[in-house]
Amino acid sequence: MKNIFIAFVFGFSSISYAQTDYSFVYDSESFLSDGIRLYEEGKYQDALKTFDKIVKDDPNFYSAQYEKAITLAVGDDKEAARAFYENAYNKGYMKENPLFYMAYGNFLSDQKDYDKAEKMFQESLKIYPNSSSLFYNLALLYLRKEERQKSVDYLEKAITINPNHAGSHYMLGLIALEDGRVTEGSMALLAYLSLVNEGKGCENAILKLNAKFSENYLDKSKLTFSKSGDNFEEIDVILRNSLPLKSAYKVNSTIDDVIIRQVQAIAEYAAEHKVEGGFFETIYVPWLADIVKKKQFEGFSYHILLGMKEHLGKKITSQNKKITAFNETYLSRDFWQVFARRTVDLFGKQEQVVVYLKNNKPYLLGKEENGKKVGKYKVLNEDGNMVGELNLVNDELDGLQKYYDAKGRLTEEKNYSKGKAEGKRTKYYENGNVEFVENYKNDLLEGISTSYYYNGGKSCEVNFVNNERDGAFTCFYENGSKKSEINYSKGKFNSNYILYDTAGNISNSYSYVMGEIDGKVYEYYDGKIVKSEIEYKTGKISSPYKVYYPNGILKEETTYQNNNPATLVSNLPNGKKSYETLYDKDGYVATNNYFNGNDILYFQETYKKGEIKTALQFESGKSKATDVPVSKGNYVMKNLEGIVLTKGSYEKGKKKGEWNYFYNTGSLSAKENFDNGKLTGLAKTYATDERLSSVLNYVNDTISGVYENYEHGGLSNVYHYKGGQLNGPNKSFYPDGSISKENFYINGQLYKSIRYWQNGNANLVSWYVNDSAIKLENYSPDGKKLNEINYTNKNEKMSTAFFGGAEIHETTLKNGAFEGKYIVKDKNGRIISDNNYVNGLRHGKQIAYGPTGAPTSERNYYSGKPNGAGKYYDIAGNLRMSDNDMFGSDTGPLARYYHNKGKFLEYNQYNGNIEGEAKYYNQKGDNILIVGYQNNELLYYIKLDKNGKLSEKTPVVGQTAKIISSYPNGKTAIEINFVKGNIDGKLVVNSQDGKPEYEANYDMNLLSGPRIEYYVNGKVYKKENFKNSSFEGLQQFFKEDGKPWVTAEYKNDELHGLCKIYTNGIVSQTQRYDSDALVEIIK
Structure with missing residues (x-):
């Protein structure tokens, strides 16, 4: 294709689906x-x-x-x-x-x-400019336009650069014959017949050459085929007078026909012709003369008739041995060296060269001396453009070699001596930056090798001795800080191997002795807090492998015997045991023990070499476990209270067919399909509110195909996986279903990212190489390109206007990566956000400011992950929530606040799970309800008694309870309803005199409709509107006297529309936002 x-004349040899196919790769x-x-x-x-x-x-x-x-x-x-x-x-x-x-x-x-x-x-x-196919098509165009001279010119160009372009020989031969140039036409058609020996084109060429030149092609020449030379008058006269057709003319072939006689005469003439620089005498005469001089004409005479083999029958088939001999002794050995020799421009100088083919197209051309390649050679791609500049001596690479891509950009330089790499080799990125530099000695790596980032800056450096790494191997981040370090000895690790995070702290440390790991191995969250640890002795594991949550609680512990796992204990974020695995001496799973949140065993499985053999169910109140069938019917696992947690079936000891998994509430948590114990086909997960959470496809335990993620019941992301890696388009959606972001991955690496305005037009478009941004384009909501930033070799402070000047971004780049302060201001100089970066990742304190100039959030980051205390404010500037992160994990206290800075709710969480007691307060600061959790599961609540005390626990069954806690005067303090652990319906907090302080509506944990908070005087402080927990519509904030303070229009949880700020109830400033971006200050 x-x-x-x-x-010429004859032939020569956004994806959308009505129904999602999740297996689509x-x-x-x-x-x-x-x-x-x-x-x-x-x-x-x-x-x-x-x-x-x-x-x-x-x-x-x-x-x-x-x-x-x-x-x-x-x-x-x-x-x-x-x-x-x-x-x-x-x-x-x-x-x-x-x-x-x-x-x-x-x-x-x-x-x-x-x-x-x-x-x-x-x-x-x-x-x-050097495409023979393009020249040929231009020639055909001009032939159709009746501009034959242009056609001839382009055909000769095509033939000069590509001796193998049969179509050009053919067309040139036909044009020459029609122009009365029988010698020239014959030469070109003979070239065609030498290259092609089947098809209608061959038949036509043979018939043309078989016509008597004394009677045909008699038109007077009107075209110029050569500006000098090509004087064939002597042979023309011979042909026109039919001298070769006379019986006295001896034919050197058993086939005695017009074509053979006329062609033999031309070939014999070529052997005597004096070349004077014409096109035909430089391109065709030498190889025709060579055929005669090497006594190959008879074989040649049969070869050119192969295109009419069926017509000639035994006349030609009887000569098969001679045809084979001609192919072996001439065509395959000598022909090309003569046929493909021509004079062309070689690096600015006219030189006689030989054109060599690859896949039937020119790929190498240069000079030959004594049958060997010498001097500078061009390497060509299929389109005729130069992709290599070689230096050769006696058929061997010698000196500097250069290579280019299809666009002419230098990609590599490498030095050779007598066919072996010697000296420096430099590889380049497409932007011109150096990718790596290597040094060679006698074709082996020797000395320092250095790699670099696409945007600039050293990546890694290592020394080689005799093609083996020897000495320090050090890698760096884009900003120049150390990324890793180790020493090699004769190609083997032989020192401490230390990896650093972007903040400069140790993330991993290993100890090696001559290629074997020996000593303690640590993984850190921040260079101090241990994430995992294990010890080796001479390459063998000598201690348990321990993994910790960020707060130090043991997450997982594996013991080993003879380098095989012996036991594995996995703990919940609260430190309680989740499950335990025992292994046999060969490292196969022997037993799985499952525990509830209080370290009590509720289920046990035994295995033999990967196949399940027995299962035991433990239940509350029963001293003896119950056998669970594993070979017939449904396989069912329950918790201690008898609620089904797992349901599926086994075949020959391995999982088969559909398996369903459930929360402790009985709600479905996941569906999976298995074949021979491996995940295969569709899988689905569900949130605790029973809404769909994800849909994905597996092939042999590996994610493959479409992966959909859902939030609040709506489609939020669509990913594409190939062999377990992100590959292809990945889309994110706003709550209303419109696209918000699109990424494109190639084999797991981000290639392009587009962030959209809510109207569907592109906002920010970024391109990546090796996961580093190389270019950014910014567009207005109406699609106009506003600016472009190229990150290549950027080592400077930058100030860039976004959104038509509504925002000014001030940052510093180090080798294209953000380093230090990144401040965003509006056009009046008011700070919108104050950020800190280290090597392109957020690090340190980040503050975002809202429309009023007050903070909307304060967060701390460590090497790109939230870490430490965070505070969040409403757009009026009042604190609404505080939380704590530990290296990206939601761990620590979380509190929500009223406008008066008093707490509304507080609890602790471990890795995102609520643990312990959650306490609700009124605006006065009184604790009015306690709700008890274990590992995010609702266990009990304590409401106010008749004396106003929180004293008696009420157990919760199935995490479902309607709770009303009342003051001693009988008025409701708080009303809240839980369904399977989710807040559902009204949540109301009142003061002791029954006045509302807070009210909201939930649909299975999702805020829905208005959320209203009141001042103590009964006036509204704020009225927010939600749809599936996303801000939607007008949000209003009021002063205590009832006058408006701030109003803001939201759509899809983003500021989108007008934001008005009031002073004494009168609008003092209006800002316009689009998709959370400030695009205009109106007043």
């Missing part, structure tokens, strides 16, 4: 190859559908559009094909895949729109 070029390389195969099979509609699977953010998109255009062009609807080509041209697709120009030119030429076809070919010529 790639060969789109038209043979996004693989653009496969789509391209499948589409091309379908095209070649004539299944054009299927090919089009396959090409359409490739999305626009994919680097292969432009190739897919090119292939699609070619596919449309062979169909009946030429107008549709033309419209597609025009759209591709107008949208700039052809600039991304320049072959498009040539394909469109061919299409237009076929449709007789010659002027526009010429324009497309000329566009292509700017990019492919």
